[in-house]
Amino acid sequence: MCGRYTIAVTLEELMIRYMIGAVTVPYHQPKYNVAPGQMVLAIVNDGKQNRLGELKWGLIPPWADSPKVGYMMLNARSETAAAKPAFQTPLRRKRCLIPADGFYEWKKDAAGKGKQPMRIVRRDRSIFSMAGLYETWTAPDGTTVNSCTIMTTAPNTLMAPIHDRMPVILHQDDERLWLDRSIQEPQELYQLLQPFPADELEAYPVAAAVGNVRHDEPNCIEPISLEPSPQDEQLGLW
Incomplete structure (x- = not known):
């Protein structure tokens, strides 16, 4: 699955990367620990141009009784989305890009007793797009x-030892196809x-503090060493 990610870039960088002419987002600051339920930046295409806006992470189907159902729909499995009531329509008509420059996943340690948070990034550290779906829900009021x-x-082979799922990361040349509203048959998108x-x-270990959703600081993305220091060994801490 994908339950945390980072988008530690400026609004200007995003506008250049996605060829956005104007935005309605009032303010954006680098995010080092994006979590479920938060408002996240997303790109949609209106048929003429890309638009950048905010969506709440956790899809709420139009027929939902409560917005809380969104917390159960943070991710959509690509293999089964076309058959799921919550994702059928968005997959055909409401696709978006979720920009990121890294995502987190927790890897079990050798003993299977703990988990080490890992940050996965592109080797060139560039911005990438995760394939997303969006929807609109209207409350009773x-x-x-x-x-x-x-x-x-x-x-993939990098992620397999870390987790059994990973976000769909689109090649930049495929982003336009994913956003193309004229394509409404899921089989045309499976590729x-x-x-x-x-x-x-590339994957590297980060500090356990990233597990706290309230911790959103630059040190979230700093790599840490998993090797014991000579001092730790002398003190018997390893």
């Missing part, structure tokens, strides 16, 4: 919530929903 989910797929090449990604 008439207010609307625009929400999204992130597509997932089988892990895009494949594991991203392992040799273009």
Whole structure:
């Protein structure tokens, strides 16, 4: 699955990367620990141009009784999305890009007793797009919530030892196809929903503090060493 990610870039960088002419987002600051339920940046295409806006992470279907159902729909499995009531319509008509520059996953340690958070990035550290779906839900009082989910797929060889799923990361040349509203047959999109090449990604360990959703600081993405220091060994801490 994908339950945390980073987008530690400026709004200007995003506008250049996705060829956005103007935005309605009032303010954006680098995010080092994006979590479910938060408002996240997303790109949609209106048929003429790309638009950047905010969606709540956790898709809420139009027929839902409560917005809380969104917490159960953070991810959509690419293999079964076309058959799921919550994802059928968005897969055909409401696709989006979720920009990121890294995502987190927790890897079990050798003893199977603990988990080490890992950050996965592109080797060139560039921005990438996760395939997303979006939907609009209307509350009984008439207010609307625009929400999204992130597509997932089988892990590549880098991710397999870490987790059994990974987000669908689109090749930049495929982003336009994913956003193209004229394409409404899921089978035309399956070629895009494949594991991203392992040799273009890198994974490194980060501090356990990233597990706290309130911790959103630059040190979330700093690599840590898993090797014991000589001092730790002398003190018997390893």
